[in-house]
Amino acid sequence: MRVVVWIVEGSWEACILRARELVPADAEVTLLHVSASDVEELAAHPGPGRLGPRRHPPPGPNIHEISEAEAQSLLASARERLGRPAELVSRRGRVEREVIEACEGSDLLVLARDGEPRREPKSLGRRSRFVVDHAGCAVLLVWAQEPRGPESIHWPPHLR
Amino acid sequence: MSETLALVALVASLAAAVARPRWAPDWAVATLAAVIVVAAGALSLHGARSALGRLGPTVGFLAALLVLADGCRRAAVFDALGALMAIGAGGRPRRLLAMVFLVAAGTTAVLSLDATIVLLTPIVFATAARLRASPRPHVYACSHLANTASLLLPVSNLTNLLAFSASGVSFTRFAELMVLPWLAALAIEWLVLARTFADDLRTTSEAVDETATRPPVPAFALTVVGLTLGGFAVSSAVGVAPVWFATAGAVALTVRERPATGELVRAAEPTFLVFVLALGVIVAAAGSHGLSSVVDSLVPHGTDLPALLGVAAVSAVLANLVNNLPATLILVPVVATSAPGGLLAMLIGVNVGPNLTYVGSLATLLWRRIVHAHDEDVDTAQFLKLGVLTVPAILVVSTAALWLALQVV
Numbered sequence: 001m002r003v004v005v006w007i008v009e010g011s012w013e014a015c016i017l018r019a020r021e022l023v024p025a026d027a028e029v030t031l032l033h034v035s036a037s038d039v040e041e042l043a044a045h046p047g048p049g050r051l052g053p054r055r056h057p058p059p060g061p062n063i064h065e066i067s068e069a070e071a072q073s074l075l076a077s078a079r080e081r082l083g084r085p086a087e088l089v090s091r092r093g094r095v096e097r098e099v100i101e102a103c104e105g106s107d108l109l110v111l112a113r114d115g116e117p118r119r120e121p122k123s124l125g126r127r128s129r130f131v132v133d134h135a136g137c138a139v140l141l142v143w144a145q146e147p148r149g150p151e152s153i154h155w156p157p158h159l160r
Numbered sequence: 161m162s163e164t165l166a167l168v169a170l171v172a173s174l175a176a177a178v179a180r181p182r183w184a185p186d187w188a189v190a191t192l193a194a195v196i197v198v199a200a201g202a203l204s205l206h207g208a209r210s211a212l213g214r215l216g217p218t219v220g221f222l223a224a225l226l227v228l229a230d231g232c233r234r235a236a237v238f239d240a241l242g243a244l245m246a247i248g249a250g251g252r253p254r255r256l257l258a259m260v261f262l263v264a265a266g267t268t269a270v271l272s273l274d275a276t277i278v279l280l281t282p283i284v285f286a287t288a289a290r291l292r293a294s295p296r297p298h299v300y301a302c303s304h305l306a307n308t309a310s311l312l313l314p315v316s317n318l319t320n321l322l323a324f325s326a327s328g329v330s331f332t333r334f335a336e337l338m339v340l341p342w343l344a345a346l347a348i349e350w351l352v353l354a355r356t357f358a359d360d361l362r363t364t365s366e367a368v369d370e371t372a373t374r375p376p377v378p379a380f381a382l383t384v385v386g387l388t389l390g391g392f393a394v395s396s397a398v399g400v401a402p403v404w405f406a407t408a409g410a411v412a413l414t415v416r417e418r419p420a421t422g423e424l425v426r427a428a429e430p431t432f433l434v435f436v437l438a439l440g441v442i443v444a445a446a447g448s449h450g451l452s453s454v455v456d457s458l459v460p461h462g463t464d465l466p467a468l469l470g471v472a473a474v475s476a477v478l479a480n481l482v483n484n485l486p487a488t489l490i491l492v493p494v495v496a497t498s499a500p501g502g503l504l505a506m507l508i509g510v511n512v513g514p515n516l517t518y519v520g521s522l523a524t525l526l527w528r529r530i531v532h533a534h535d536e537d538v539d540t541a542q543f544l545k546l547g548v549l550t551v552p553a554i555l556v557v558s559t560a561a562l563w564l565a566l567q568v569v
Contacts, residue, residue, distance in 0.1 A: 009294045010253065010363035036296060038539040042518075043285035043299045045538075047277045047306065048528075050520040051177050051485040052318065053226060053429040063285055070289035114359050125359030144362070 001027040002106040005086075006034075006099055006131070007078045011112035011144035016081045018142040019110050029086040030106070031078050033071045034098040040067055067092070096130040106137045112144040162202035163449035169193035169202075169442045174486060177435065178524045187431040190438035203445035211444035212437060217403055218321045219436055223428040224406035225315055228388065229275040230427035231413025235381035241267070242283040243374050246291055253293040253361045257354060260284055260298045261305065265346055268309035269316045270389060276306040297357035300546065301349070307515045308349050308554065311508060312342040314402065315392070318436070319488040319510050323503045326496045330396035337504055340565045341558035345512060348557060352549045384412045436485070443489040456494045463501035465563045471495060471502050472559045475509025476516075476551065483521040484510040501566050505559055512554045516547035 005019050023029060044063045061069075068090060075088040091098040103109050111132075114125040124132060124141075132139055176189035198208045232238065241263050249256035264284070268276045281302040288295035310317035314324035314334050324334060354361065391405030414424060443451075455478075460470035478487040487510050495502035514520050518538055519528055 009292045010360075036294075038542070039296045039299050040285075041538045042303055043281050043295065046281045046299075046303045047273075048519050048524075050277075050514070051435075051483045052277075053274050053432045063282055066282075066286045066289055067295075070292070074292055114362065127359070 001108065002030070003027045003108045003110065004030045004032050004103050004106045004137075005078070005082075006032050006109060006111040007075060008033075008112060008114065009074065011114055012074070012078055013081065014142050014144045015110050015112050016078055018140065020082060020084075022140065023108070023110070025084075027108075029082070029084065030089055030102075031075050031082070031086050032089045032091065032099065032102050033075050034095045034102075035067045035071055035090070035092045036095050037093050040064060040092070064092075096127050096134075099131045100134050100136070103135050103137050108138045108140060109135050110140045110142065112142050114144060162200070162445075165200055165202045166197055166442065166446040166449050167451070169197050170439075170446050170486070173435075173439055173442055174482060174523065177483070178521075178527050185431065187435040187438065190435050190442065194438040194441040197442055197445045202449065203441065207444060207448065208441050211441050214325070215322075215437055215440040217401070218318075218325050219433045221315075221321055221403040221406055222318055222436070223430075223433055224403060224410045225272055226274070226429055227410035227424065227427050228385070228406060228413060229271040229279065231410065231417060231419075232271060232275070232378075232381050232385065233279050234417050234419060235378040235413065236375060237378050237381050237385075238267075238279050238283045239375050240378055241280065242287045245284070246287050247374070249291060249293075251291065251363075253291075253297070253363050254354065256288065256291060256293055257297050257301060257357075257361060260301050261346065261350060264302050264305040265309040265342075268306055269312040269342070270385060272315060273306040273310045273317050276302060276309075281306075293363070294360035296360045297353060300357065300542075301353050303518075304349055304353065304515055304546065304550065305346075308345045308512055308550070309342065310511050311338050311345060311558065313338070313392070315406070317507075317511055319484055320507055322488050322492055323507050326492050327499045327503045329500045331392045331402050332396065334500070334504075336569045337500060337562065337565045338507075340561040341504075341508060344557045344561040345508075345554045348550055348554050352546065352553075356546060356549070380416055381413060384409050439486060440489055443486065447490065447493060451490060452494055455490055459491070459494050459502075461498050461502070463498055463563075463566060465560065467498070468501055468505040468559050468563050469556065471498075471505040472509040472555045475506045476513030476555055477509075479510040479513040480516055480521055482523055484514050501562070504562055508555060508558050508562065512551055512558070516544070516551050518543040 001024055003019070003023050005015050007015065019029070040063050071090040072088070075090060079086050079088060089102060091102060109131070111128055113123045114128050115123040132141065173186065173190035173193050176184055177186035180186065194208070197203050198205060245256060245259040245263055248259040264276050264280060267280050281299060284298050284302050285295045288298045310320065312335060314320045314331055327334065388405050388409035391408070392402045395402045395405060419427070459474050460467040475487060475491055478491065488506070491506050491510070492503070495506045517525050518540055519525050
């Protein structure tokens with residue numbers, strides 16, 4: 001069994017916790033992080049075409065190097081927390097697309113709900129919604145926060 | 161004939177600035193075009209000299225500010241700001257966004273939008289990544305606030321410097337009138353950005369402890385910047401032009417840090433300064449041959465609220481068509497007749513307007529589409545959506561705030 005765990009800043013610990021509990025011991029686990037290329041590009045060139053001083057970026061590591069180093073560090077922390085061998089994969093690009101492509105040939109994708117926990121039904125954000133809709137494998141959705149009980153649900157009239 | 165020549169010169173200079181061909185740098189094209197305009201008699205030598213005389217002090221002021229900001233970079237002010245944001249965030253992305261707002265608004269207001277764009281944004285990206293927070297909301301905030309937060313002080317944006325020299329108001333009076341519009345603009349940006357990026361601002365994971373990497377506080381540079389600001393505030397009371405305080409600040413940092421001469425000259429961006437001067441001459445020629453009267457007929461006059469809203473709207477549209485620097489040069493002489501209200505409303509339009517398009521203007525956007533420039537990675541749809549949500553609202557609310565300030569301050 002091949003399992004991909006999508007590691008996202010802010011919610012990765014919940015994913016790792018559930019993966020430890022639910023993923024079979026003999027599964028091949030890949031920890032995946034995707035750096036958003038549009039954000040990197042915006043940080044590196046925040047005002048292209050603006051008629052202003054054309055300063056060269058200050059010396060030091062560039063945005064891409066910083067991003068890659070932090071992604072590797074996050075993946076290493078995730079593997080440590082997972083407590084078992086796992087392949088670490090760091091991709092860069094449009095996030096939704098990269099996750100879908102990285103899941104090809106896998107049996108299970110583990111990801112966290114990243115939407116608004118109090119304003120159901122939007123428990124999925126824009127990017128995870130797309131991934132859930134288009135992933136070619138089974139999906140394990142974990143709550144990033146403690147889930148709220150059924151008493152918190154605003155039941156629509158026909159279900160009351 | 162003169163009219164056509166001046167307009168061709170203007171279009172050629174803008175095209176060079178937007179397309180940036182290697183074989184024809186914008187400053188060279190603009191300078192050549194300005195010389196041709198004067199040689200052909202489209203602008204008298206006297207007219208050119210008076211345009212340069214008007215712009216000279218402003219361009220000198222800009223050079224001093226650029227050197228001051230670069231001195232701050234060398235003194236590691238921006239690294240210290242990164243650490244400050246990390247500590248203030250306390251591991252919570254929403255608080256990090258609040259810190260980014262504070263720091264980006266402050267940096268833009270005091271050291272100008274260029275400091276935020278070139279020097280602060282990479283630091284913000286690195287800080288968010290190190291804190292294991294999604295950099296997305298914070299980087300978009302920097303990009304937006306570089307424009308929006310440049311309303312406050314005459315030194316926050318070159319457009320402000322150009323209007324300031326024509327406005328006849330003091331540095332403090334400018335800030336008093338613009339503080340309400342500035343705060344209103346920041347509030348709208350906060351509402352829109354915090355809501356749009358709510359997915360990225362939620363978290364359950366632990367924060368990374370940043371205290372181990374806390375850099376030293378660059379006390380000297382911060383003191384110099386503080387004293388420079390203090391100098392701006394008292395400039396009209398003591399009868400010394402603000403440019404001299406900026407120069408003193410730039411000299412103080414330069415003497416302390418002793419950068420290589422080449423580095424110092426590069427920091428002042430001489431080619432850009434030449435471009436501004438040449439563009440000023442060309443716009444003066446175009447203005448005297450009909451451009452001013454065309455713009456004059458488009459721009460409402462007066463300082464009642466509808467007139468101010470009209471000025472802000474026309475300015476935002478013009479900035480989006482041709483970039484905000486040429487828009488300002490064209491508009492300043494027209495709206496100077498209703499100073500300071502009209503001038504300040506114009507600034508709201510030309511400073512906030514460019515947030516509509518990621519690249520600064522529709523002209524640039526079209527050009528980059530044509531040549532498939534390397535920004536295909538940037539999410540233009542996301543940027544446009546944020547622009548549509550913020551720019552019109554800020555134009556209306558900030559201009560109303562300006563009108564209110566003009567009544568009571």
